[in-house]
Amino acid sequence: MEAGEECEDGNIVDRDGCSSACSLEIPIVTLVSTPPYGNLPLTATITSTKEPWSNYLVFDYGDGTPVINNPIFPLIHVYPNVGDYTVWVTAKSNFTGQRAP
Ligand SMILES: [Ca+2]
Numbered sequence: 001m002e003a004g005e006e007c008e009d010g011n012i013v014d015r016d017g018c019s020s021a022c023s024l025e026i027p028i029v030t031l032v033s034t035p036p037y038g039n040l041p042l043t044a045t046i047t048s049t050k051e052p053w054s055n056y057l058v059f060d061y062g063d064g065t066p067v068i069n070n071p072i073f074p075l076i077h078v079y080p081n082v083g084d085y086t087v088w089v090t091a092k093s094n095f096t097g098q099r100a101p
Contacts, residue, residue, distance in 0.1 A: 007095060017053035017095030027054030027091040042079040046087060054091045062086045 001008045005022035012020040019025050029050045035042070048071075050056060059071035062085035068075070071089065079085060 009095070015051065017051075017093050024093060024095060027051055027093050029054070029056075029089055029091045031087055031089055033087060040080060040082065044077050044079060046073065046075045046077065048073045048089055050091050053094050055094055057090045057092050059089045060087060062088065 001022070006024045007018035007022055009016065009018040014020050015025065017025055027050060029048055031046065031048050033044045033046050035044065046061075048056070048059075056071050057069070059068045059075065061075075061077050061079075063079060063081075063083065065077070
């Protein structure tokens with residue numbers, strides 16, 4: 001790597017973990033609950049997408065259920081009680097710095 005670079009992957013492509021400006025990129029993930037709301041008990045199917053250079057770390061149903069480490073989607077979950085629940089997932093870049101071009 002050269003001075004001022006956070007990473008070097010031998011290309012000038014963005015959204016692969018190391019940007020064209022040689023800075024580390026933050027993974028982008030999506031979460032979708034189907035259905036997003038409904039009558040009780042609500043059975044939700046939760047899907048997610050991530051970029052291939054990142055990994056899921058932790059998933060939370062948002063209702064007090066223990067978090068899931070390294071989840072595999074889709075997840076199916078029953079919400080038995082009335083409430084607003086915010087689901088979330090954390091992703092981390094696999095990029096560790098320098099990769100042989
Ligand atoms: Ca790149």
